[in-house]
Amino acid sequence: MKVENRTFVVSGGASGLGLATVRDLVDAKARVVIVDRATPQEAFAADHVLFVRTDITRADEVERAVAEAVAWVGRTGAVLGGVINCAGVGVDEATVDSRGTPHSVENWELHMAVNLTGAFNLTRLVLKHLVRVPPEEPDGERGVVILVSSNAAYEGMPSTIAYAATKGAIRSIALPMARDLARFGVRVIAIAPGPFVTPMTGQWAPKVQIGMTRNGLLFPARYGEPEEFARVVRFVLECVYLNGETIKLTGGGRLPARL
Template sequence: MKIENRTFIVSGGSSGLGLATVQDLLNSEAYVSIVDRTPPPSDVAANATVAYFQTDITELAEIGRAVEQTVSWTKKTGAPLGGVINCAGVATAAKILDANNEPHALDLWEFTIAVNLTGTFNLTRLALKHLVDVKPEGGDGERGVIVMVASAAAFEGQPGQTAYAATKGAVRSMALPMARDLARHGIRVVTIAPGVFESSMTKSMPERTRKSLKDSGLVFPRRFGLADEFAKTVRWVLECAYVNGETVRLSGAGRLPGKL
């Protein structure tokens, strides 16, 4: 799909992998609607091809409002909706039983699901209502692309990741049936499952944990992934029409061990 002069909704686009994706899309001359609780950096927000809509991804009404405002914006710019990149997420950690044999808190479980799974589902389904009305383009009659973000935890969850791994495994599982549902509309669905990436979370890890990851969980390159590598993968997914219904592992062949 052609990225230029199309509008993409990016949740979690104000920081991390989402921000890197926004910047890469802008470099490809796309319009970007950032849906996030916090505003993007001022240099990004100042761009005429960026719109920011403050949104709590766990609040259905706020998601719906952001989608409707984005669609109104596309009519002003003349850059039709091209898809959704779901980068909003939360990495919670809690063992199923803690050190005192107390069970995993239900509110933490529900919060993780609300952000990572239900938030992704709601933003996607509400945007699809409008994406199906976009004029198809190219020989395949493509209308747009939905990109969801899973994690290596969907395959190899670590201790303390029961809730997180459950949500990312669910996101991974949505791609194929959703792609099959949307085939008649010319809309593709792809999930990207990043491994260990440089982020605010990994930077705060103890050096011992970082070293353990590099020594036992990474293959080649023997380093953490970079945000721009994730963004380039998103761009490839958008541009390569035959990638559909898949989960793309972005891990440098790394597989996380059962214990770090």
């Protein structure tokens, strides 16, 4: 798909992987709607980026954000091109901690609301409009859905059952959604990153950071840079033959079983 002069909705676009994705898309002369609770960490030209403050867990706010995105598309003439779901949360909690306290339902539900239901709801509302855009020749493509899973979907670390559950679910969504949307010319890809330099990993406890550095990295022996994630997003958007798959972006590393 041609990225230039297309509009992409990016959740979590105010920081981390989402912000890097926004930067890359703007550099490619696309327009971007940032859907996030927080104000973006850098300013963009108003004719290329629209920020809609949104709590991804609030259905009414997500619906309003999509309506504003569609209205903006109407004003700019930059056809809707897809949705990129970068919003996420990760709060560690053991299944049962050392004092015998079980994992809270509240933390479980937070992960479900943000990582899973939030991504599903934003995607379905964008798709309502994406399936109606003019198809791009020669393949008749209308757009792309990008879901963000994690290598936690494959090898979750201790105390990450809620996070791993949501990211495993996101991974499982990609193929059936791609099969549903094939007749509309819409592709679906999930990306499963390993540890990246983001606000989320910056909050990891020191023992987690040490355990990851010693046991979780291969080559290169460092965390991924957000710009590397953004380049994969661009490749996914531009390579029409990519569909229904989950791309692991881990540098060959594996999340450790013990920290």
